[in-house]
Structure formats: C-alpha cells, structure tokens
Amino acid sequence: MAKNIISTALACGLTLSLIGCVTTAPHVATTKNYIVDSDTYQATGKSERIKFIVLHYTVSDNERSIKTLTTGNVSAHYLILSNDDNKIYNLVPESERAWHAGDGGFSGRTILNDTSIGIEIVNNGIKPDYRDALKNGELDYHPYDHYVEFDELQIKKVAELVQDIATRYDISPKNIIGHSDMAPSRKIDPGAKFPWERLYKEYGIGAWYDEADKQEIMSRRTLVAPSVQEIKQEFRKYGYQINNSDEWDKPSRDVIYAFQLHFRPQQPTGNIDAETYAILQALNQKYAGRDDFY
Ligand SMILES: [Zn+2]
Incomplete structure (x- = not known):
C-alpha cells in the first residue's frame, strides 16, 4: 500500500x-x-453524502460478531470488540455502503444505508435472564436494568471514532443516532445502557437537552393537556417517523420507547409522560431548523 x-x-x-x-x-x-x-468549473450546490452515524450493539460475543459482520449479508463500517486492546476494526470503506440500517428513517430521510456510517459494538443487549420477559405478555418493554453494560474501553473507542467521523462529514448532532431511533418498531439497540448523555457532556458528541429548559417547560402550567397529534408532531419535528393515528398504538409507543432509550434511559416505559414530553420540547427548542434536503 x-x-x-x-x-x-x-x-x-x-x-x-x-x-x-x-x-x-x-x-x-x-x-x-x-x-x-x-x-476550471466548480459547483457550489453540493454536500456530503454521509449525513448520519448509526450506533448498534451486536447481541453476541467477539467471535460470532466478526463472523456475522464479515461473512453474512449484514455489515457495518466499524466494529468495536470487547478486547482489552487499542484497536477499532474497519470492515467496509466509508465510501461504500455497509448493510446495517435496514428499513426505517430519520430526519426526513429513508434508506439510511445510503447516507450513514454504521458502528457495531460487541455487547449482549438484554441480559439472558430477561430475554423472554416480553414473550409472556407481562411486560411491553425492557426496563433499564435488563440491558447489559458496555465496557469502559468500548465507550472511549466509540467516542474518539464518532468524534472523528462527525467532524470529517460535518454531521448534525441530531443525526448521530441509535438503530432504535431510525427503526423503533424493529430495533432497541444500542439500548438503555449506551451513555448518550456522557458522550455529549464529555466529548461533545450528538445532541442533548439543557436541563434548565426541561425544568422550565415542566413548570409551565397549561390548562389544556396536549393532544396526541400535538405530541406526535413534536416527535416528527425532531426527526422521528411516527404515524398519524389519534392514539398511542403499539407503533407510536415504540417511538416513545426509542426516544426514552436515547434521552431518558433510566426510565424507558413506552408511555408519554410530562418529563419525556418536556425533554422532547427542550430538544426541539435547542436544535431548531432542518438539515439540507438536496
Ligand atoms: Zn442494530
């Protein structure tokens, strides 16, 4: 080379x-x-093709993750193993599509494999004891405690990697997302233990709300409770795909759950509540405006 x-x-x-x-x-x-x-001639109407970073966990160990991501029909640009070393693996060149995102969308875009860099982190996802917890119908969604912690070294590697990618492609903070954010009814990774708040506060990565804004919004006294449609519109404004129904059906609750996994991970319920709605509004207040759609 x-x-x-x-x-x-x-x-x-x-x-x-x-x-x-x-x-x-x-x-x-x-x-x-x-x-x-x-x-001789240069156009001004152009932008980076890469607009998103999508984070995942693999739900398997190092060996099986490597096999699945290098030999099957799923892949990611980068793989973070759980080894105690200084390596980050690049499996697909950034100029090519990796097959990691699948159906879904965010920020008005679909087919995110075309416009994103995918990062897979080796992590078991849900603890073995709770894998069947949703099957018997007692629970709709996994609470915080069901998720497996990430290793500290993995988080440090993710942080430096995401910082570098986000800077090179000038990726909007809102567009650094989890798989669950773009596919809420299919995916829950990278899960409630992925430290979005810490990445924002320690490394300046991604989006996070201001606590004071959240408090101020929660203290407002309103006579009329917001309608389902109003709340859904706030989700849409932030970038989530959500249906038009007048109720909190399962697909709509999946969006709430995905949002909570990202922005209120200690208490992900799939139900809208005052704090969740205030966080959503605080985010929209802070990250107003849309990205380019050309
Ligand atoms: Zn995923």
Whole structure:
C-alpha cells in the first residue's frame, strides 16, 4: 500500500505539467482519450453524502460478531470488540455502503444505508435472564436494568471514532443516532445502557437537552393537556417517523420507547409522560431548523 502511494506520487510529480495530477481527487473519472478537468468549473450546490452515524450493539460475543459482520449479508463500517486492546476494526470503506440500517428513517430521510456510517459494538443487549420477559405478555418493554453494560474501553473507542467521523462529514448532532431511533418498531439497540448523555457532556458528541429548559417547560402550567397529534408532531419535528393515528398504538409507543432509550434511559416505559414530553420540547427548542434536503 505505502509503496503504491509513493510510486503514484512520483509519477504524478513527473507528469504534472503535461496532464495534471489525479492523486488529490481520486474519485474523478479518467478516460482514455479525453482530459477530465476538475479545476476550471466548480459547483457550489453540493454536500456530503454521509449525513448520519448509526450506533448498534451486536447481541453476541467477539467471535460470532466478526463472523456475522464479515461473512453474512449484514455489515457495518466499524466494529468495536470487547478486547482489552487499542484497536477499532474497519470492515467496509466509508465510501461504500455497509448493510446495517435496514428499513426505517430519520430526519426526513429513508434508506439510511445510503447516507450513514454504521458502528457495531460487541455487547449482549438484554441480559439472558430477561430475554423472554416480553414473550409472556407481562411486560411491553425492557426496563433499564435488563440491558447489559458496555465496557469502559468500548465507550472511549466509540467516542474518539464518532468524534472523528462527525467532524470529517460535518454531521448534525441530531443525526448521530441509535438503530432504535431510525427503526423503533424493529430495533432497541444500542439500548438503555449506551451513555448518550456522557458522550455529549464529555466529548461533545450528538445532541442533548439543557436541563434548565426541561425544568422550565415542566413548570409551565397549561390548562389544556396536549393532544396526541400535538405530541406526535413534536416527535416528527425532531426527526422521528411516527404515524398519524389519534392514539398511542403499539407503533407510536415504540417511538416513545426509542426516544426514552436515547434521552431518558433510566426510565424507558413506552408511555408519554410530562418529563419525556418536556425533554422532547427542550430538544426541539435547542436544535431548531432542518438539515439540507438536496
Ligand atoms: Zn442494530
């Protein structure tokens, strides 16, 4: 690899004055008979293709995660194992699509595999004792305690990796999301133990509300309780996909649960309550405006 770069640089140096040099723009076409000129005209209407970072957990150990993500029809750009070392694995080049997001959407976009970088973290997800907890119908959603902790080293690796990706692509804080945020009825990863608040406060990663805004919103006395539609509109405004029904049906509650996993992880219930709604409003107040849609 290093040798190739050196020989390309040498070749470029020698031919620079005759045909120009392509090493600074490797993603521009070259043709047999014609010069592709990328210097004379430049467009201003453009933006990065990568708009999201989607975080996942693998629900398996190192060995099985590696096998699944390297040999199957699912993949991710990066893999964080639970090994006590200094490595982060890159499985798919950032310029190519990894198959990690699937159906769903966020911030008005669908098919997030096209526009995101996916990061998988080795973690078991739900503790074995609670895996069947939802099946007997006693519970609708897993509480905080059912989720497995991440290793401290994994969080540090994720933090540095996300910082780097977010900076290079200038990714909006709101668009650093969990798989559950974009696919609330299918996915619950990276789960309630993923430390979004800490990543925001210690590393400046992602979005988080201001506590004072939340308190102020909660202290407002309103005569009329907000309607289901009003609350759903706030979810939509933030970026969540949510249906138009006038009730808190299961798909709508899945959105509330996904939001709580991210922004109020200690108490994820799938039910709207004053604090959850205040956090949502505080976020919309802080992160107003939409990203570019072109
Ligand atoms: Zn996932």
